[in-house]
Amino acid sequence: MLKLNDVVLSFGKKRVLDHLNLEFKQGEIIGLVAPNGTGKSTLMNVILHNLTPQEGEVEYDGLKYQNQKMTMQLHQRICAFPEQSDLFGFMTGRDHLCLYADLWRNQQKKVDDIIKLLQMGNYVDQKVQTYSLGMKQRLCFAMVVAADTPVMLLDEVMNGLDPQNVELISKVLEQLRQENKLIIIASHLLNNLQSYADRILFLGHGHVIEDYRVKEKRDLYLKIRADQEVKDILGKIAYQELPDKMLLIDSNKLTKEELGEMLSTLTKKQIPYSFASVSVEDLFDKFYN
Template structure:
C-alpha cells in the first residue's frame, strides 16, 4: 500500500457550543482519490478547511507528509484548495485570473505556465473571454486551475460538481481522473454517492460531524451486488459443501453463522437442496440488492445541520 500523506487524528471543531466536526479519524494515501461523502451540513467543508490550513481544529491532530501540523506550516503550501466557490474575478479573463495568482506565487515564465494550465483544464480556447460569461462548469474548471498553481501534491475539491448539468459533471469527472493519473493525490467531497463512486478509490462517510463509515471502493461495491444472505447452524461445515457441489467461490463470511454469496449462477433452491441433503440446518436465506442511494441513506438518515 502507498504511504499515508495525510493523517487526521481525533479532529474536533467547535463553533460556539456545537461540535461541527466530532473526533474524526482517517488517513489519505499517496496517489489515491479520496472521497468524503455526506449530506449537506455533515461537516465536510469544515473538515477540508482544517486539512488545508484555512482554519484550525479545536482539538485533535493533523499530520501532513508525516509531520504534525503546528500553525501555518509550509506543508500547507503543498496543497491546492477549491473549497466552496472559486475565488475568481468575473470581469477578467481566465488568463488574467491565473496571471494574478501566478504573480502572487512569484512565478516566472508565467505565459507558458498559464497556457499549459488552461489547456490542462480544457479552457485553452476561451482564455480571453470574461469569466462572467462562463458556464458553471467552466468556472469550476478555472477554480481547479487556480488551485493547481504552484504544482501541489494534494488537490482538495469541495463539492466540485454541485450545480452542474450532466455534461459539466462528466467534464469535471474526466479532469479529476486525468489529474490523478499525473500523480496528484485528490480529496473530493460530495453529497452524491452515485457520482463520487465513479471516481474515488476510497470513501469516508460523514454525518453530523462523525465518521460513520470508512470503506474501500471494492468493499463499497460489494454492498450493491446482488447477493444471497445465508444463515446456517454450522457455517464451517456448510462452506466446503457449497464450494464443492455448487462451485461457489465469490462469498464473504460475516460471522460464525452468516455468509453473503455473490455467485449469481447459483439458485436459492440449489443452496437449500444441497445443504439439507448434507444435514446443515438453515435458519434463513434471502436475496438482497440495494442501490447506492439506499446504502447512503441508511448510514446518514435524511438530512444535515446548518453548518458545513
C-alpha cells in the same frame, strides 16, 4: 501522508468533529459524503487551517500548524477549490490561472496546457464577469490544477456543471491521481463519485460511519420490493428499507439455510429479487434516510 490526529472541533455545544483520526495517502482520491451541515466543509477547513480545532492536529509529511513558517510550508503543499465569489470579474480566466500558478510557484504545468486540457480556449481570455456559472466552476477547478499542489481539496467541484463537463473533470481527476496527487473531494453526485474515487468516507455525528473502499470486493446484498407480503416472508430477518420502496438485506448475515429457504419462498410466489454490491447511493440512503 496527510493525517488528522484526534481532532475535535465544536461550534458552541455542537461537536462537528469528535476525536477524528484519519490517514490519507498520495495517489488517492477520497470522497466525502454526508448531508449538508454534518462536517464535510468543516473537515476541509481544518485541513487548510481556516478553522483551528480545540483538540488534536493536522500533519502532512511531518509538518504541523505549529508556527508561521510551518503554516506557510503547508499552504505551499495544499490548495483548496476557490469559491466563485473569490473570482475577480475584471480579470480574465487566463489571469486567474497565471495568478495561481505564480502563487504556488508551479513550473511544471503550463497554463496553456491546462486551458487545452479543460477545453477553455474559446472563453478563457474573456473577463470573468461575462462567464456563466458553469464556466466559472470550470475555471475554479482549473485554478487548483494550475497550483499543482500535492494535496487538492475540492468542495462540490461538480456543482452547476452539465453532464459533459462532469465527465471531463472526472477524467482530469483520474489523470491527477496518476500524477500522485492526494485529492479530497466532497460531492453530492454519488454515482459519479463512485466511478473515480478510491475511498468514500461517510460522515456523521463527528465520526466516519463508513470507510467505503470502492475497489475492494463488496459484500452482496439482496434487493427486493418493500411490501407487507415480503416483510411477512422475511419474518425476523433484518433489512433496511430504502426511500425507493426497496428492501436491502445483507446476505452475508444469513445462514445458508435461511437464505435458501427465503429464496425458495420468493421464487414460488414469483416475487422478483436481485443480488448486487451495495452502491454509494444505497449506503447514503441507509445512513441518512
